[in-house]
Amino acid sequence: MRKLKAWTGRVWIVAVSDEPGAEPLGAQRRDQAAREIEKIHEHPKVKEVLQHFPDARIAAVRPTARPEGDDEAADEADELREDGTSR
Numbered sequence: 001m002r003k004l005k006a007w008t009g010r011v012w013i014v015a016v017s018d019e020p021g022a023e024p025l026g027a028q029r030r031d032q033a034a035r036e037i038e039k040i041h042e043h044p045k046v047k048e049v050l051q052h053f054p055d056a057r058i059a060a061v062r063p064t065a066r067p068e069g070d071d072e073a074a075d076e077a078d079e080l081r082e083d084g085t086s087r
Contacts, residue, residue, distance in 0.1 A: 001013070037058050040058055
């Protein structure tokens with residue numbers, strides 16, 4: 001309990017039960033990451049890139065700083081400069 005509290009800053013209590021518990025947090029995070037990668041694979045622009053680079057793979061999905069529903073910012077972010085960097 002002391003180690004868990006030191007590592008997480010939260011008090012932990014262990015109780016024995018016959019009921020099944022939830023998946024471990026690591027497994028939950030891995031499952032969520034796999035679902036996000038599957039969702040990204042369905043995006044038309046990602047599909048197009050993967051056609052040109054068939055051996056490429058998506059290793060991780062990270063959130064952007066752009067707020068949800070900001071279509072104008074999304075359009076601007078999709079535009080690329082001549083050197084291939086985003087505006």
